[in-house]
Amino acid sequence: MSYVRQLKQCGLPAHLKLVQVAYPDVVRVDLLDDTGKLLASSAGKGAKVLPASDYSLTHTVSPNEKLDLTFCVRVRGTLGDLAPRLPGYLDNIGAQIAAELTLRLELDEMAEELGERYEELNLVYKIKQSVDAVSDDRVAMTLSLQQLVDDCATFLNVDVAALIMPGKQLAVASGVVGDDEPDSGIIETLQNAVISSGQAIVINKPEDAKRIGIEGQLEHILICAPIPSPNPRLRGLFVIAQQKCKGREFSNSDRQLVEIQAEMARKIIKQRYDTATGLVGQGELISRFEAMLQEDKARCSLLFFHFNHLKLITDSFGYEVAGRLLSAFAEMLDDYAGEECVVARINHDEFVIAARGLDTKAAAESVLQRIEDINENRHIVPAGAEFSVNVGSVCDDSSLESVSDWLTAGEFAASLAKDNSFERLHVYSPDDSQLQKRDSDVFWLQNVKTALMNRDFRLYCQPMEALSDGPPHYEVLLRVIDDDGRVMSPAKFIEAAERYDLIPNIDQWVVEEMLSLLAQYKIADVSPESVWSVNLSGKSIGSRDFHHYLLDVLNKNSACNNRQLCFELTETAEIGEMESALKLITEVKALGAAFSLDDFGCGLSSFSYLKEIPVDYLKIDGSFVKDIDSNGVNRSMVKAMASVGKVMGLHTIAEFVETGAVRDLLKDIGVDYAQGYFVAKPVPLDGVLKDIQSAAAKTGRGR
Incomplete structure (x- = not known):
């Protein structure tokens, strides 16, 4: 009998005691299995089977086909009238034991299944945790698509694992190939089903396949999970396959594990590709082009494309049209490029083709001609939205060592093509006189890096005057200390810093230093109503x-109340990722901070920005403000801008207030704040904070 352990858990002694309770003349009841082994006895532990002659009655019951139990009963005296009644009662006891045994067996089976399920879910949970812990920005540094597919095939012990991106004609596979590979028609049907539904599909049986349109006998069982992307060219699927002859069926846990692998693939793809255009990003370009240069530098070349007037097109026709033009241009470059080419978008308006064996002049001319064809297509390009590019061509040059050198040379050549109104293409040469300007940029770039490293920046502050009831408002400004200890405006190296993407580092330093000083002088306590404004670049x-940095800082900010902070966005700034920028502005405002639109009115996009960017302050550009006491046109412009701000519920600030007459006119117009040399000149921030703290101490505030 294979149920001894379970039987002994069924409370057999209690069942046997019931016989004695029902029939007091019964002095002992033993229960034996089908081999004659004692299972239980009413005599208690340690009892042994008696000789057969010592039992008054032996009765065998078979409550089911797998169970034979023998009751051995000893009574006081003779059976007498118990003989006809006792067997029936023992049958009932046997049925109860059988029912409990059945329940025990079912519970054991469920416990075993739950144990297995727990292990599976625990494994899924641990893997998902490890995937979630890897940020989109880090994943590509540690894992390749090929490695991911190989690891999946090994981990799930399947014949085939594959990642497929139809829009990029990309397939990465691992495992058995050849005759054992799933049919290509089946893969195509899976692509359509999974990508359109956005859900994972498990195919263990023919009816599973029929539901998605696959007819006939499948040689494999399959799991297919989608790899989503906002860009159709980057959508794909992650599939595993196993031959049916191996007798395996994929479980729900297998499906979850494949979905997790697909999520990891999505993170890799997001990091390596630009989701707006479907092209690879700068990091992937650098990696691939480095390999090209190491393998055969003499045959390498590079085309650098600068997409002209992207901001103007966006402001005039909206983000949808601008996005459509970028996508059309990117798709054209991608389709044109050959197998030995890498096409990348490295900035919001900069594209690169890095290649081996490419006739760059012919390629550039072909691209320029194709742009003309795109511009004639009114389904893509509305009238007036025609676009152009400038192209920088770079071929092998002994002075160019790193990928960074090649990109800098390409960008430089493209900028020269832009300066030449008659040519859209410029071929890089190290002898170009304009290299001096680039070298000047590099000089200032080194100064910026040194200043960041040595903390040679200083924060200044320019107080504003409230022209109506309003809290104290200050703008925090950046200054640089040169080698002689003199204070300089950062204007001389801002252009270089923007060109080489160091502006975010500078902005980060400014935010950190400002909050550090506000905390040092306890501004949250001594001047809780004050507002501190600082510029952020579009980049x-x-x-x-x-x-991520700014949200983290604001979530942890203890220097002041977040509502005391205002971030200024210059209207003329080029914002590379507007969708990301709007998301940041919304999230920062949700944490209590405010936004101001600086230099309002000086660009073509003023009112477009107001509609799209949720700001709290409107800062009227000083070019309109400084002479409103003598220039009627500018005075009318300022009135109009102030009226727009009032209608939209925004606070207005006027810059370049240099005379009392201008200040008085602004107050009459209804502007909320005046800023300029008449009100106050910029002074070191720590001095202003010290004065505020001292004034508060005299009144006992902030103690």
Whole structure:
């Protein structure tokens, strides 16, 4: 009998005691299995089977086909009238034991299944935790798509694992190939079903396949999970396959594990590709082009494309049209490029083709001609939205060592093509006189890096005057200390810092230093109503890294109340990722901080920005403000801008207030704040904070 352990858990002694309770003349009841082994006895532990002659009655019951139990009963005296009644009662006891045994067996089976399920879920949970812990920005540094597919095939012990991106004609596979590979028609049907539904599919049986349109006998069981992306060209699927002859069926846990692998693949793809255009990003370009240069530098070449007037097109026609033009241009470059080419978008308006054996002049001319064809397509390009590019061509040059050198040379050549109104293409040469300007940028770039490293920046502050009832408002400004200890405006190296993407680092330093000083002088206590405004560059606002940094800082901020902070966004700033920028602005405002639109009115996009960016302050550009006492046109412009701000519920600030007459007119117009040399000149921030703290101490505030 294979149920001895379970039987002994069924409370057999209690069942046997019931016989004695029902029939007091019964002095002992033993229960034997089908081999004659004692299972239980009413005589208690340690009892042994008696000789057969010592039992008054032996009765065998078979409550089911797998169970034979023998009751051995000893009574006081003779059976007498118990003989006809006792067997029936023993049958009932046997049925109860059988029912409990059945329940025990079912519970054991459920416990075993739950144990297995727990182990599976625990494994899924641990893997998912490890995937979730890997940020989108880090995953590509540690894992390749091929490695991911190989690891999946090994971990799940399947014949085939594959990642397929139809829009990029990309397939990465691992495992058995050849005759054992799933039919290509089946893969195509899976692509359509999974990508359109957005859900994982498990195919263990023919009816599973029929539901998605696969007819006929499958040689494999399959799991297919989608790899989503906002860009159709980057959508794909992760599939595993196992031959049916191996007798395996994929479980729900297998499906979850494949979905987790698909999520990891999504993170890798997101990091390596630009989701707006479907092209690879700068990091992937650098990795691939480095390999090209190491393998055959003499045959390498590079085309650098600068997409002209992207901001103007966006402001005039909206983000949808601008996105459509970028996508059309990117798709054209991708389709044109050959197998030995890498096409990348490295900035919001900069594209690169890095290649081996490419006739760059012919390629550039072909691209320029194709742009003309795109511009004639009114389904893509509305009238007036025609676009152009400038192209920098770079071929092998002994002075170019790193990928960074090649990209800098390409960008430089493209900028020269832009300066030449008659040519859209410029071939890089190290002898170009304009290299001096680039070298000047590099000089200032080194100064910026040194200042960041040595903390040679200083924060200044320019107080504003409230022209109506309003809290004290200050703008925090950046200054640089040169080698002689003199204070300089950062204007001389801002252009270089923006060109080489160091502006977010500078903005980060400014935010950190400002909060440090506000905390040092306990501004949250001594001047809780004051507002401190600081400029952020468009590149910082559109940067994902800066996005994460700023939200983290505000969530942990103890220097002041977040509502005391205001971030200024210059209207003329180029914001690379507007969707990301709007998301950051919304999340920062949700944490209590405010936003101001600086230099309002000086660009073509003023009112477009107001509609799209949820700001709290409107800062009227000083070019309109400074002479409103003598220039009627500018005075009318300022009135109009102030009226727009009032209608939209925004606070207005006027810059460049240099005379009392201008200040008085602004007050009459209804502007809320005046800022300029008449009100106050910029002074060191720590001095202003010290004065505020001292004034508060005299009144006993902030103690």
